[in-house]
Amino acid sequence: MHKLGWNLLGLLVLVVMVFPVYWMVATAFKPGQQILSYTPQWFPTSPTLSNFRDAVDQPFFWHAVKNSLIIVGAVVALSVVLAFLASLALARFHFYGRKAFIVLILGVQMVPLAALIIPLYILMSRLGQVDKLTGVIAMYLTFVLPFTVWTMRGFLLGIPKELEEAAMVDGATRFGAFVRVLLPLVGPGLVATSIFAFIQAWNEFIIAYVFLHTPEKQTLMVWLASFTTLRGTEWGPLMAGATLCALPVVVFFLLVQRRIAFGLTAGAVRG
Amino acid sequence: MASVAESEFPLASRRRHRFTRQRTGRALAPYALLAPAATAIGVILGYPLYLLVKMSFEKYGLFELIKHKGRWVGTANYANILHDGQFWHVLLRTILFTVVNVTLTMVLGTAIALLLLQVSRWLRVALTTGLVLVWSVPVIVAVDIWRWMVDYEFGVANWALTELHIGNFVRHDWFANPWTGFGVITALIVWGAIPFVTITVYAGLAQVPQELLEAAAIDGAGPWAAFREVTLPLLMPIFVILTSLSIIWDFQVFQQIWVMLDFRPTSDYYTMAIYAFHQSFQISEYGLGAAIAVVMVLFMFAATLVYLRQMLRTGEVR
Numbered sequence A: 001m002h003k004l005g006w007n008l009l010g011l012l013v014l015v016v017m018v019f020p021v022y023w024m025v026a027t028a029f030k031p032g033q034q035i036l037s038y039t040p041q042w043f044p045t046s047p048t049l050s051n052f053r054d055a056v057d058q059p060f061f062w063h064a065v066k067n068s069l070i071i072v073g074a075v076v077a078l079s080v081v082l083a084f085l086a087s088l089a090l091a092r093f094h095f096y097g098r099k100a101f102i103v104l105i106l107g108v109q110m111v112p113l114a115a116l117i118i119p120l121y122i123l124m125s126r127l128g129q130v131d132k133l134t135g136v137i138a139m140y141l142t143f144v145l146p147f148t149v150w151t152m153r154g155f156l157l158g159i160p161k162e163l164e165e166a167a168m169v170d171g172a173t174r175f176g177a178f179v180r181v182l183l184p185l186v187g188p189g190l191v192a193t194s195i196f197a198f199i200q201a202w203n204e205f206i207i208a209y210v211f212l213h214t215p216e217k218q219t220l221m222v223w224l225a226s227f228t229t230l231r232g233t234e235w236g237p238l239m240a241g242a243t244l245c246a247l248p249v250v251v252f253f254l255l256v257q258r259r260i261a262f263g264l265t266a267g268a269v270r271g
Numbered sequence B: 001m002a003s004v005a006e007s008e009f010p011l012a013s014r015r016r017h018r019f020t021r022q023r024t025g026r027a028l029a030p031y032a033l034l035a036p037a038a039t040a041i042g043v044i045l046g047y048p049l050y051l052l053v054k055m056s057f058e059k060y061g062l063f064e065l066i067k068h069k070g071r072w073v074g075t076a077n078y079a080n081i082l083h084d085g086q087f088w089h090v091l092l093r094t095i096l097f098t099v100v101n102v103t104l105t106m107v108l109g110t111a112i113a114l115l116l117l118q119v120s121r122w123l124r125v126a127l128t129t130g131l132v133l134v135w136s137v138p139v140i141v142a143v144d145i146w147r148w149m150v151d152y153e154f155g156v157a158n159w160a161l162t163e164l165h166i167g168n169f170v171r172h173d174w175f176a177n178p179w180t181g182f183g184v185i186t187a188l189i190v191w192g193a194i195p196f197v198t199i200t201v202y203a204g205l206a207q208v209p210q211e212l213l214e215a216a217a218i219d220g221a222g223p224w225a226a227f228r229e230v231t232l233p234l235l236m237p238i239f240v241i242l243t244s245l246s247i248i249w250d251f252q253v254f255q256q257i258w259v260m261l262d263f264r265p266t267s268d269y270y271t272m273a274i275y276a277f278h279q280s281f282q283i284s285e286y287g288l289g290a291a292i293a294v295v296m297v298l299f300m301f302a303a304t305l306v307y308l309r310q311m312l313r314t315g316e317v318r
Helices: A003-028 A050-057 A061-092 A098-108 A113-126 A133-157 A161-169 A174-203 A206-211 A220-225 A235-265 B002-022 B029-055 B062-067 B076-082 B085-118 B121-136 B139-149 B156-163 B178-205 B210-218 B223-251 B255-260 B272-282 B286-313
Strands: none
Touching: A003 A050, A003 A235, A003 B085, A003 B121, A003 B139, A003 B178, A050 A061, A050 A235, A061 A098, A061 A133, A061 A174, A061 A220, A061 B029, A098 A133, A098 B029, A098 B286, A113 A133, A113 A206, A113 B029, A113 B272, A113 B286, A133 A174, A133 A206, A133 B029, A161 A174, A174 A220, A174 A235, A206 A220, A220 A235, A220 B139, A235 B121, A235 B139, B029 B286, B076 B286, B085 B121, B085 B178, B085 B223, B085 B272, B085 B286, B121 B178, B139 B178, B139 B255, B178 B223, B178 B255, B210 B223, B223 B286, B255 B272, B272 B286
């Protein structure tokens, strides 16, 4: 096949893949009668923001925004600190049980959440953490830890140990070497891992759905999943709500996409 | 790569050894650094895993939930599910679902990665950006989009299929029949999973030495033979990891089905995860649900082992 043929095929793949996302955004901007039309209106010819207004006026939208922000903020802050400490141990020290811990965090990522949710519910009800944001934060924190530790460790391994050792030879304490040399270099790693934690905590649905019963305590994803108005499913406001929920993730995702791809499969082709 | 690391290793460790002797407190430092993360993982992942296995041997209903204590019943829960026709249906359905979804994801994802090598530069950039965009869409958002696209009345899918004369899809309800319903769910999942596979495989393809492909061409190999004999063996580690990850993700499918069917899927739509969830949270038989979940974990364990072995082999775990 010639280049033109391949390009046409590639273009077709592009259109098929991107269309659903386009359709969400286009629907979000269309007035009602253009949405409820038996022949699809391909472009929002008279764009309107009324769907977005309807979406944010839905009950509990602002509660959900607040809860999502609290949960995400806490998970990001805690996971970055915990992951940084743990990865420091893994990347900079040789100690008994190190490899076992690495295998453990790789393996533990694979435990299906759908299976764990049953004993987690029992555990959390014993601890009085059902229907509490703190319980959800603790669970999200733990679920992002394996991956954030793994990613941070990769970043730390990329920084030559000789840099810290040189600083220590020059009279800096281990802590001083850490603050002046390591911390500035590891900045991008901290950003990448915190964005990963952000995306995970923002997107999670099952735990929030099972553990947060009161509508005032729901997160945005639960709000979106149970989005029905008094008039049944209204596609315009729903797509506007979906667009709003996706927007922060899409933006952050574009920033760290390479890191996430490499964390799960890194080094697989190195000869 | 590996040989360089090995040759440097004795020297570095000797130097480290001297440091260790100077500071005896350092021996405990790594454990102190690991403690917070290890505690969190132990309490919220380790203990529930143990509890799951324990509960699967217990009668654990609403009464036991209030008392915070299960009642030991031995293997009764397992005997119960193994004699339950529905369990076998659900297991087979989940396996079939996983096989179809993983195969489609891997084949289409790889095909698009190979296509990326053939297209013009501008289109490659556009396609990669588009794929990352799709990848970034949250699952619940994706479910809502697909729900809208296959809406029985105003969905764009019914309109398009009718226009293309594939059949009369006016007011066609995709979820009335579980086969077409699962078809929609498969489309949604494969669509969402392709970007990760494509971008990873493409990154691997870029590392295949060009000389090897040229040598194969000189030896008279066609494009397909070159792919099979040169590219495929080199990319095998990537394929193993991607396939085991996909199996793990697809076998435990829950939210796509749950939300797509409005939080109340009929039993025709039960997969292992939904079946376990239904037994525990909807009819309050937590012990039975735990037993189903244990079976699910055991099935996924094989895929996890393959993944771990490959990750260890590629030398990532040093």
